[in-house]
Amino acid sequence: MNGPNEKFVLSLCTKTWIRDSHGLFDYESNQTKNLNAVLAESIYIARKKHEIKTLNHMNDLREDEELLFNVKHENKDEYVLENKVPIRIQPTEKNINDLSNKIWYVLKNDPIKSNNSTQTIVNTNDDYFLCKNDVIKLGRVKYSLNEINIPSRQNNIDRSPPLSDLSKYDIDDLNKNTEPVFDFIFQAKDSSEYKDIPDDERICKICYSEDNEKEVNPLVHLCNCNGGLRFSHFECIKKWMETKLQQKENDKKTVKSYNIKSFNCEICKTPYPFKFKLNGIEKPFELIDLQKPSPDTDYIILESLNQMKENCNIKSIHVIQLNDEELTIGRGHESDVRINDISVSRNHAKLKYNKEDGTILLRDLKSKFGTLILIKKPLLIKEKKIHLQIGRTYIEGWLMGMAEFEKLRKEKKNKHINKQQQQHQTQPHQHQVQEQDYMNNPMVNNNAMDIEEKNDAQNTHYPSK
Numbered sequence: 001m002n003g004p005n006e007k008f009v010l011s012l013c014t015k016t017w018i019r020d021s022h023g024l025f026d027y028e029s030n031q032t033k034n035l036n037a038v039l040a041e042s043i044y045i046a047r048k049k050h051e052i053k054t055l056n057h058m059n060d061l062r063e064d065e066e067l068l069f070n071v072k073h074e075n076k077d078e079y080v081l082e083n084k085v086p087i088r089i090q091p092t093e094k095n096i097n098d099l100s101n102k103i104w105y106v107l108k109n110d111p112i113k114s115n116n117s118t119q120t121i122v123n124t125n126d127d128y129f130l131c132k133n134d135v136i137k138l139g140r141v142k143y144s145l146n147e148i149n150i151p152s153r154q155n156n157i158d159r160s161p162p163l164s165d166l167s168k169y170d171i172d173d174l175n176k177n178t179e180p181v182f183d184f185i186f187q188a189k190d191s192s193e194y195k196d197i198p199d200d201e202r203i204c205k206i207c208y209s210e211d212n213e214k215e216v217n218p219l220v221h222l223c224n225c226n227g228g229l230r231f232s233h234f235e236c237i238k239k240w241m242e243t244k245l246q247q248k249e250n251d252k253k254t255v256k257s258y259n260i261k262s263f264n265c266e267i268c269k270t271p272y273p274f275k276f277k278l279n280g281i282e283k284p285f286e287l288i289d290l291q292k293p294s295p296d297t298d299y300i301i302l303e304s305l306n307q308m309k310e311n312c313n314i315k316s317i318h319v320i321q322l323n324d325e326e327l328t329i330g331r332g333h334e335s336d337v338r339i340n341d342i343s344v345s346r347n348h349a350k351l352k353y354n355k356e357d358g359t360i361l362l363r364d365l366k367s368k369f370g371t372l373i374l375i376k377k378p379l380l381i382k383e384k385k386i387h388l389q390i391g392r393t394y395i396e397g398w399l400m401g402m403a404e405f406e407k408l409r410k411e412k413k414n415k416h417i418n419k420q421q422q423q424h425q426t427q428p429h430q431h432q433v434q435e436q437d438y439m440n441n442p443m444v445n446n447n448a449m450d451i452e453e454k455n456d457a458q459n460t461h462y463p464s465k
């Protein structure tokens with residue numbers, strides 16, 4: 001029983017996939033290195049290859065170690081995991097990859113529909129209801145929920161899921177009413193803002209004209225090219241992108257998908273923004289013409305974050321109409337929202353819309369690499385276990401009352417002594433040494449920490465190349 005004044009420790013179980021592939025964690029693999037820790041103080045958690053380490057100070061972090069998060073313990077029962085996410089930055093390829101070592105919420109597996117999976121992890125996270133500006137990761141492909149058009153949702157503020165679906169973990173507080181991580185509307189400059197540039201460099205690199213109709217067809221600088229290659233007309237880029245655009249619709253005609261394989265400048269390879277704005281002009285310019293449903297229809301828009309493949313930026317935008325029917329997301333041809341990437345499972349996730357309360361549920365279908373939601377706020381750990389992922393490390397965290405911790409420790413000690421007695425009968429000389437080791441265990445001395453490394457037998461098998 002946990003009284004009101006009881007002290008708590010933070011329990012963490014981590015599994016690190018021994019392969020390093022795009023910061024993915026393979027939920028079907030046994031090739032993980034596991035570590036269990038019990039913490040009672042503020043500390044930093046870092047990863048070195050597939051080892052998880054604790055550090056007392058940020059300054060202890062070495063070059064070959066990656067910081068995963070810091071644990072803040074200021075009140076007796078409060079443990080907060082922190083790994084700050086930058087807010088409103090321009091989406092370059094580099095900073096989007098940086099998100100891989102942030103804290104992600106692991107969506108719940110569907111318990112009914114796909115029980116043929118080989119996953120060993122039982123995810124007990126609460127169901128997740130999408131919020132505006134959520135960053136969703138399916139395999140290695142990341143999307144931002146940039147638009148929610150549900151007229152019945154007042155002002156389109158994020159609504160809480162129905163009370164019956166809320167359990168002890170305050171899941172709807174994870175990202176509710178948070179700012180977007182990336183500024184998807186790029187602040188651009190047109191040629192009139194570059195006063196120092198000679199006239200012969202103020203030309204469109206596609207049509208060579210120097211016209212600049214700022215309102216309708218501005219001559220803009222959207223990439224990292226310099227000199228005479230700096231500018232292009234809005235309409236010239238748009239027409240060029242249209243030649244590469246692949247448009248698809250699902251069978252139910254509720255999802256329109258727009259895919260462009262190299263949505264970037266041909267010369268410097270800088271990804272183009274889907275939307276940009278210019279000083280003095282309110283309406284943003286859009287490089288892809290989306291066919292949106294009428295404004296009184298419920299729909300959402302998912303825009304992929306930049307993803308470079310062989311120097312090409314893969315862009316996809318899905319305009320998704322919401323109705324009573326569930327929508328599937330996956331690599332399979334029959335998926336409503338189709339994502340053509342090898343790290344996405346054929347049947348990866350599904351969307352379920354509840355028209356009555358305007359909530360959108362996203363659920364994983366036991367996908368190989370999981371469906372994740374970027375957590376933007378510091379995360380308060382509670383007694384109910386939460387399932388998280390940071391790059392190729394999967395983490396379970398929960399609070400444990402001191403009484404329970406003491407009980408576990410006693411059990412473990414007894415087990416240990418029993419083991420020693422058994423060993424003592426066969427190997428009498430080892431007894432003293434082992435007992436000494438045990439007494440030096442920091443857990444026994446000061447309750448601070450018990451870090452135990454579990455190396456399952458399978459874990460020693462490394463994948464062949």
Ligand SMILES: [Zn+2]
Binds near residue numbers: 204206208
């Ligand atoms: Zn032009």
Ligand SMILES: [Zn+2]
Binds near residue numbers: 267
């Ligand atoms: Zn360029």
